[in-house]
Every structure is written in structure tokens, then in C-alpha cells.
Amino acid sequence: MTISSKVIFITIISSIVLLGCTSQNTPALRKVTYPANFKYTERKDLRSDMHELAIQMGGLDKALLKPLQQSPIEVEQQRTQVLSALKNMERIATNLKSGNSGANHPFMEDYMQVFVAQIDEARVAASFEQPRYYFAGKVAGACANCHKINR
Structure with a gap:
């Protein structure tokens, strides 16, 4: 040449x-x-879903800040707010979770399945007759933990 x-x-x-x-x-x-079965997540879609997840996280944090001494009606209102936020977060996180087809954000494949499981665990604990919000607090920490690791 x-x-x-x-x-x-x-x-x-x-x-x-x-x-x-x-x-x-x-x-x-x-x-x-990219291979034909590769699931490419557009940056704008990822940012939009992450923004919506952050909004729901704010709602969860606000619901969890209620005082310990509440009337039965207030306890039920808090449970409803917590469960609503967790349900929305689970929907968004499931949407973000990559399937077997792969994704352009490999850390999401590793961590989103665990995050969805943590949300489910928090939702179950919040549904008890005497709601337990310990796991809901862990969900909030999971976001900060994952972003700290993957930045």
C-alpha cells in the first residue's frame, strides 16, 4: 500500500x-x-425513568418521616403512601431492568434485579397489620449505594 x-x-x-x-x-x-438481540436503552429514556424513580423516592422518604405516635387513620394513610411509592418504584425499576437480551448499561443488569427484590421485600413488610418500614428505608439506601458504586 x-x-x-x-x-x-x-x-x-x-x-x-x-x-x-x-x-x-x-x-x-x-x-x-450491535447484535440483533441487544437491547439498547436510549439515554433520554434512562434519564426519564431515573428521574421518575427519584420523584417516587422523594415521596417514600416523605412518607417515612412521619412521627412514630400516630392515630390509626394516620398510620393507614402512611401505609398507603409508602405502598403507593413502592409500587410505582417497582414498576419503574422493572422497566429499567434489562432482560436476557443485554443492554448498554451492564451495571443495571447486575443491580436492578436485586433492587426490584428489595422493593418487593419492603412492600411485603409495609403490608403487615403492624407495618414495618425498615426495608423501605433500605430501598432508599440502595439507590445511593448503587450510584456511589457506579459513578
């Missing part, structure tokens, strides 16, 4: 890479660069 043919080759490859990296061509490039 001569120097001029190397320059032409490099120019062509560079052009293809740059063209493929533009936002309008990215989905077409993914069809070639």
Missing part, C-alpha cells in the same frame, strides 16, 4: 465513523455494530 492509498483509506474510514456518529445516523449504525 502506498502512502497516498493509506491516506485515502484513513480518510474514508474516518468519514464513515464521523457520519455514523451523528445523531440522525446512530440508530442505523447500531444495527450494524
